[in-house]
Amino acid sequence: MEKRKTVAHIKKAFKATRDADILSYALCMVGNIGEGWEEVKKTAELIREIGPDLFSCPIMNLYPESENYRTCRDNGWFRHSEWGFSVPSILKTRDYKLVSVTNRMN
Numbered sequence: 296m297e298k299r300k301t302v303a304h305i306k307k308a309f310k311a312t313r314d315a316d317i318l319s320y321a322l323c324m325v326g327n328i329g330e331g332w333e334e335v336k337k338t339a340e341l342i343r344e345i346g347p348d349l350f351s352c353p354i355m356n357l358y359p360e361s362e363n364y365r366t367c368r369d370n371g372w373f374r375h376s377e378w379g380f381s382v383p384s385i386l387k388t389r390d391y392k393l394v395s396v397t398n399r400m401n
Contacts, residue, residue, distance in 0.1 A: 302341060309345040321347035326355040328366055331399035357395060367395040 312319045323338050342350060357364045367373055372395045 306345060319347040320349040323352050324355050325352055326400055328363055328397045329399060372396045
């Protein structure tokens with residue numbers, strides 16, 4: 296996702312937040328293109344280590360004509376086009392249908 300942040304940056308930021316007694320929040324998207332289960336496990340380990348006060352982990356959502364959308368379209372990774380069943384938040388999981396797979400996850 297080209298964030299250009301390292302694990303060291305993240306650890307430093309969460310330590311500074313904790314030291315300043317500020318509530319911390321970690322948002323870690325899962326299912327990004329190029330990500331596999333090994334990366335998901337590393338992210339889970341990092342979350343345990345930094346110990347955020349709040350945490351959420353949404354599934355990558357494709358927005359029409361975004362770079363990820365075009366990549367999935369061009370590679371034939373779409374499974375259906377019923378966008379109303381995609382999950383924009385962790386709170387909406389009933390009747391979920393996976394819109395696409397990626398090169399390393401299904």
